[in-house]
Amino acid sequence: MAEELKILKQGAEAKLYICKYLDRPTLIKERFKKNYRHPDLDATITKERIKNEARSIVRCKTAGVRTPSLYLVDFERRRIYMQHFENSITVKDFIINIVKKTEQNDAGDTENVLNSVATMIGHTVKKLHENNIIHGDLTTSNMLLVEKKPKGTDDDARWLQINNIELVMIDFGLSYVDSSTEDMGVDLYVLERALISTHNDFPNLFNKILDAYKNYSKHNNVKEILAKFEDVRARGRKRTMVG
Numbered sequence: 168m169a170e171e172l173k174i175l176k177q178g179a180e181a182k183l184y185i186c187k188y189l190d191r192p193t194l195i196k197e198r199f200k201k202n203y204r205h206p207d208l209d210a211t212i213t214k215e216r217i218k219n220e221a222r223s224i225v226r227c228k229t230a231g232v233r234t235p236s237l238y239l240v241d242f243e244r245r246r247i248y249m250q251h252f253e254n255s256i257t258v259k260d261f262i263i264n265i266v267k268k269t270e271q272n273d274a275g276d277t278e279n280v281l282n283s284v285a286t287m288i289g290h291t292v293k294k295l296h297e298n299n300i301i302h303g304d305l306t307t308s309n310m311l312l313v314e315k316k317p318k319g320t321d322d323d324a325r326w327l328q329i330n331n332i333e334l335v336m337i338d339f340g341l342s343y344v345d346s347s348t349e350d351m352g353v354d355l356y357v358l359e360r361a362l363i364s365t366h367n368d369f370p371n372l373f374n375k376i377l378d379a380y381k382n383y384s385k386h387n388n389v390k391e392i393l394a395k396f397e398d399v400r401a402r403g404r405k406r407t408m409v410g
């Protein structure tokens with residue numbers, strides 16, 4: 168297989184390349200070796216992460232949660248090949264670069280757009296949990312906004328056309344299938360912590376997400392999940408006060 172790879176990003180766990188695979192824009196996530204781990208353990212962990220990612224992508228498809236399509240898994244080379252969204256922005260960059268900038272220019276509807284994005288996030292996380300998918304690393308870097316119909320420009324304003332935007336979840340390496348309400352509560356707590364550290368200038372964001380999560384459907388265990396979330400949060404608070 169002749170491949171021409173271009174490096175896109177180097178993360179903490181993986182190198183990301185882009186290429187064409189079967190003529191489609193493809194992202195290759197290649198998990199690299201960690202030298203501080205015993206080689207056997209490292210191989211086991213890497214394989215586990217790749218399996219988690221592939222499994223959850225497939226499960227999300229059934230659940231109706233948008234993710235990149237899975238193209239190929241190559242355990243030998245520690246790679247996963249998936250659909251590359253060329254017209255996308257992480258929710259993190261959307262908030263930091265688009266929302267803030269347009270807010271400063273007082274371009275009107277940004278607050279509504281951000282609220283709509285928060286609603287999409289709440290609904291999507293709820294859909295994951297209703298299908299017993301625990302994401303394990305819910306952060307705004309692991310959520311993409313994708314243009315449904317690419318405008319073919321790189322104008323910031325295209326990200327404010329909320330009807331032309333969909334939310335795509337990525338980075339399922341730490342995900343797993345479980346029906347435990349506690350684990351769902353922890354998933355929400357991880358997201359809250361991530362929002363506090365990355366977007367502390369939007370203190371209402373998490374509440375908006377949580378409202379959408381509650382209201383998306385009347386799944387009978389939502390009360391229990393929220394109670395677990397409160398427990399985990401209280402424990403976290405105690406920990407930070409002591410430590």
Ligand SMILES: Nc1ncnc2c1ncn2[C@@H]1O[C@H](COP(=O)(O)OP(=O)(O)O)[C@@H](O)[C@H]1O
Nearest residue numbers: 178179180181194235250251252257308337338
């Ligand atoms: N399918 C994709 N299409 C477009 N961009 C992507 C895609 N997958 C990942 N990215 C970009 O690469 C970054 C890192 O990918 P991710 O899967 O989260 O790996 P990491 O383990 O390094 O966090 C994301 O935050 C996003 O900016």
Ligand SMILES: [Mg+2]
Nearest residue numbers: 308309337338
């Ligand atoms: Mg990530």
